Amino acid sequence: MSDAKKLYIKTYGCQMNVYDSERMAEAMGGAGYVQTDTPDDADMILLNTCHIREKAAEKVYSELGRFRGLKAEKPDLKIGVAGCVAQAEGEEIMRRQPLVDLVVGPQSYHRLPAMEAKARQGEKPLDIDFPDEDKFETLKNRPKARRAPAAFLTVQEGCDKFCAFCVVPYTRGAEVSRPADRVLSEARDLVERGVREITLLGQNVNAYHGAGDVGNWSLARLIWALNDIDGLERIRFTTSHPNDMSDDLIAAHGDCAKLMPYLHLPVQSGSDRILKRMNRSHTAESYLKLIERIRAARPDILISGDFIVGFPEETEEDFQATMDLIRAVNYGQAFSFKYSTRPGTPAAERAQVDDAKASDRLRRLQALITEQQRAVQDSMVGRDVSVLFEKPGRFEGQMVGKSEYLHAVHVANAGVQVGDIARVRIVESGTNSLAGEML
Ligand code: SAH
Numbered sequence: 434m435s436d437a438k439k440l441y442i443k444t445y446g447c448q449m450n451v452y453d454s455e456r457m458a459e460a461m462g463g464a465g466y467v468q469t470d471t472p473d474d475a476d477m478i479l480l481n482t483c484h485i486r487e488k489a490a491e492k493v494y495s496e497l498g499r500f501r502g503l504k505a506e507k508p509d510l511k512i513g514v515a516g517c518v519a520q521a522e523g524e525e526i527m528r529r530q531p532l533v534d535l536v537v538g539p540q541s542y543h544r545l546p547a548m549e550a551k552a553r554q555g556e557k558p559l560d561i562d563f564p565d566e567d568k569f570e571t572l573k574n575r576p577k578a579r580r581a582p583a584a585f586l587t588v589q590e591g592c593d594k595f596c597a598f599c600v601v602p603y604t605r606g607a608e609v610s611r612p613a614d615r616v617l618s619e620a621r622d623l624v625e626r627g628v629r630e631i632t633l634l635g636q637n638v639n640a641y642h643g644a645g646d647v648g649n650w651s652l653a654r655l656i657w658a659l660n661d662i663d664g665l666e667r668i669r670f671t672t673s674h675p676n677d678m679s680d681d682l683i684a685a686h687g688d689c690a691k692l693m694p695y696l697h698l699p700v701q702s703g704s705d706r707i708l709k710r711m712n713r714s715h716t717a718e719s720y721l722k723l724i725e726r727i728r729a730a731r732p733d734i735l736i737s738g739d740f741i742v743g744f745p746e747e748t749e750e751d752f753q754a755t756m757d758l759i760r761a762v763n764y765g766q767a768f769s770f771k772y773s774t775r776p777g778t779p780a781a782e783r784a785q786v787d788d789a790k791a792s793d794r795l796r797r798l799q800a801l802i803t804e805q806q807r808a809v810q811d812s813m814v815g816r817d818v819s820v821l822f823e824k825p826g827r828f829e830g831q832m833v834g835k836s837e838y839l840h841a842v843h844v845a846n847a848g849v850q851v852g853d854i855a856r857v858r859i860v861e862s863g864t865n866s867l868a869g870e871m872l
């Protein structure tokens with residue numbers, strides 16, 4: 434019976450974009466839209482884009498081109514570009530691709546309903562401001578739906594670190610923390626809607642310091658406050674910068690039972706020469722010492738990282754230093770990338786590494802990481818873990834969830850519901866997941 438308009442959102446990039454896409458859907462919900470999971474029947478298409486590497490940004494133009502036929506069939510269809518490519522190249526997108534009706538940067542999502550209304554009147558609104566008001570604060574009266582058991586919650590945005598390769602300080606703007614009372618009330622609201630695990634998000638989430646709150650906040654204090662919410666069983670956070678790993682946060686990994694034993698702590702390189710040129714302001718040794726302190730607090734913690742190979746002027750010797758660091762840490766998970774030149778960043782001006790060399794380094798690094806990741810996963814066999822079940826599996830009676838170490842675990846004839854947390858014995862390690870039995 435509904436005459437609701439349909440909104441299709443496609444999300445690229447990091448978890449913060451996932452969170453923002455949910456917020457945009459809620460904002461448009463207030464303007465009479467319901468979400469659809471196919472572009473074919475949509476009245477509005479939004480691409481929530483990522484600018485971090487060249488390939489990610491290029492995808493936007495090829496994806497937009499694919500909507501030409503749809504738009505020809507349905508002239509009322511509105512197409513919007515949001516996210517970090519919108520911020521970085523908004524005007525160019527409008528020029529290059531006439532299919533686009535609106536462009537909205539990451540800090541202006543609360544203005545989306547008004548922009549959509551303008552687009553319906555034939556205008557082509559573009560908003561890539563960094564407004565003073567908080568985009569999250571304007572969405573209080575959103576429709577309340579039951580939520581999946583694991584949810585993201587952005588607590589901090591933007592970055593002041595200016596790593597020489599990175600666009601984030603330009604696309605997301607300066608580092609801003611959300612007020613703790615707002616974060617806590619959003620967390621309580623999520624828990625009321627069935628959420629049992631919250632991952633706190635920020636480009637530098639461990640630099641969280643609250644805003645306009647009484648007293649001094651830190652990420653650790655926020656975690657302890659979340660720890661008091663009944664019904665919230667698991668807390669995670671990502672992404673962290675090594676320089677913001679404070680003593681109270683390290684201690685929380687040992688003392689706070691709801692804080693899961695998993696830490697994503699990107700290092701990028703193991704060569705001090707390259708780290709300096711990257712403007713990372715930590716060394717390989719300071720990073721290794723930090724890992725040691727974190728493991729002293731929580732010996733079973735699973736460490737994850739990010740690496741860039743082929744950064745300008747990287748030599749084979751620099752690369753070997755990265756390989757040495759990886760061997761010293763023993764990662765349970767890692768994301769690795771070939772350096773991608775980003776316009777406007779300091780490193781873009783420097784002597785680039787030969788592409789074939791960079792590809793070869795990436796291949797060798799990924800082989801080492803895969804080996805470590807595999808060994809860490811295999812070492813779970815025979816151990817008892819706790820699993821938050823998130824969805825039914827492929828087979829009748831099978832359920833799939835995540836262990837505290839973020840490993841995917843599937844259990845046959847589990848006899849549990851989505852949202853249940855149960856103890857499971859790991860019996861087998863597969864390519865991308867573990868098999869377990871209920872205890
Ligand atoms: N704020 C996080 C990471 C944000 S971007 C942090 O500082 O750790 C996610 C990852 O993308 C980075 O950790 C880095 O490894 C990678 N990345 C960023 N810019 C890149 C570039 N120009 N080329 C290749 N990889 C890049």
Ligand code: SF4
Binds near residue numbers: 593
């Ligand atoms: Fe980018 Fe560095 Fe900021 Fe991370 S810390 S978002 S890599 S500039």
Ligand code: F3S
Binds near residue numbers: 482516
């Ligand atoms: Fe990409 Fe923007 Fe996230 S550039 S990684 S979507 S902050």
